[in-house]
Amino acid sequence: MEQKFQNHIQQNFSFLQDKKLLVATSGGMDSMVLVHLFQKLNLNFALAHCNFQLRESESDGDENFVKEYAKSNTINCFITKFDTEKYSEEHKLSTQVAARNLRYNWFNEILEQNNFDYIVTAHHADDVVETFMINLSRGTGLDGLIGIPSQNGNIIRPMLPFSRKEIEEYVSENNLQWREDSSNASDKYLRNKIRHHIVPVFKEINDSFLQSFQNTLEHINQDQSLVNDAVQMVYEKVVSEENEQLKIDISVLLQYKNYKAYLYQWLHKFGFSAWNDVYNLVESQSGKQIFSENYILLKDRGFLILSAKKTADFKAIIVNSITEKTNFPLKLTLCNLSNISNQMKNVIFVNENKIQFPLTIRKWKEGDYFYPSGMQGKKKVSKYFKDEKFTLFQKQETRILESNNQIVWIIGHRADERFIANNSTQTQIKIEFNNEKNI
Missing domain, CATH: 3.40.50.620 (HUPs)
Structure with a gap:
């Protein structure tokens, strides 16, 4: 030996x-x-x-x-x-x-x-x-x-x-x-x-059982190599990676007769074990979820979406002044602008005179409503989510900026018309959300 x-x-x-x-x-x-x-x-x-x-x-x-x-x-x-x-x-x-x-x-x-x-x-x-x-x-x-x-x-x-x-x-x-x-x-x-x-x-x-077993393992390993190649090729056609989530296109997935095998190969490393539940999710109604220890798999319209579980519940954050720093990736800056630049999803300009401190950053709740910028009248936040086709995960992750119990901004998405600054506004507050950081 x-x-x-x-x-x-x-x-x-x-x-x-x-x-x-x-x-x-x-x-x-x-x-x-x-x-x-x-x-x-x-x-x-x-x-x-x-x-x-x-x-x-x-x-x-x-x-x-x-x-x-x-x-x-x-x-x-x-x-x-x-x-x-x-x-x-x-x-x-x-x-x-x-x-x-x-x-x-x-x-x-x-x-x-x-x-x-x-x-x-x-x-x-x-x-x-x-x-x-x-x-x-x-x-x-x-x-x-x-x-x-x-x-x-x-x-x-x-x-x-x-x-x-x-x-x-x-x-x-x-x-x-x-x-x-x-x-x-x-x-x-x-x-x-x-x-x-x-x-x-x-x-x-079989006196040579161990050697025969080794030969069998070599064949299995070769087969596994072929499987890995196929799994990767189909993955590139069916799965997209967005915002630390995996998004599986069900309509494309179902074009493959053995789609369950692909789901297993993609998802088993995330701790899922109730495979019948995973496979049934493909045909389930939108909004149904299954869980592993650290992950959630959600059926959302035509997609299965995999996301990590949040480690802790979000607690409301109070912002007492423009200069106050918080552990939330939101930056407030007082500015004087003769012309307001085009407002982007991650940046808004609001009229300083219409903002009342302290501001609150919180999760949305049922019954919330706001006046979407560029529109007439109010709209329920839940209806806005539905119209914009938010997934359940997006709804859970979205935060509200509030002043005196009124929504100023669905952060990173849509501002409230009542607070938006215009060219006649003397003093504005620029509010910027750095969405590269986790909420």
Whole structure:
């Protein structure tokens, strides 16, 4: 295995020779074999061990084992403790997902603070099979079946070509010491059930199961590459990106018989999982929404619109004077102009004598009305939104500038005729909205 590993590094990861590496080390068999092989190759690396405090004294024993190994082999070692159960409860995550998040967040902190180049993990061929079957059992697209990549950004997995059997033989031949995780024997976790009861059956049926599986993965990866090309080509025809939103043209989308597959490819990365709800949204009435943890998908007339959820509700802002600065991107300037320049959506000129401070910047509400500039009479703001074909997101994001309980401006859209300055106005206030900043 040692020669095979060296050849694998030279052929596929030769760039690691002069890099500073951080090896994720649990103290278990896989990670200790990886550490031993790295020592044999004289690579520049340090160890990183997480004590998740999930197995009481056994977890502390793992920590001490890694610490002592690093000390006796003169290897730099980073160790931390996590209250994994507390983190899991606070973030409503499974224990395994919580541990993974904690682990990789900490690894990346070490990389940034200590100028490491890569994180290295000991995932091997059997891990790939188990992950494939876990994803298959839960329902997934092609992307969930392509296996564990040998490199994903700054994460390197150089042991993927090697089986658990090869690793066990290497441990025996070199009399390596390692720590057994007692939880690996339990069928409490899905991965362990697959490892103990399903994978052995496939290996019994086919002695070359792992190699056959690798061949299958290569075919799936090639198919995924074709899918990615098609997804991108259709995306460019169907989807537009406007104001940090994705806008999917339903009429164009429906020209593709397999449109559901495209929706999945475009939207799964935004955390959506109730796919029947997503697909049904295409035929739903305007205004219907579905939600993921951080995003909203809205049916708006002939479009599906994807937008990030707002992190906090907007609270009204009071502007007490022209010179007062606020955290809202609105600038007021007193000016004397013989001729008022053409008013744009983001800039209006109002008669200073008609403005009464303090001004209020707020969300619109039902019953609001104003006198649209250039028109006779008043109009409900809701009717203005409808006529201008505002989406639900646009309505939620639009703000009102108000003076003495009267609307001065639907900010960035339409001014109120009652306040607009003209050529006979002696003193004007220029009000400018910088819509490049988030409201």
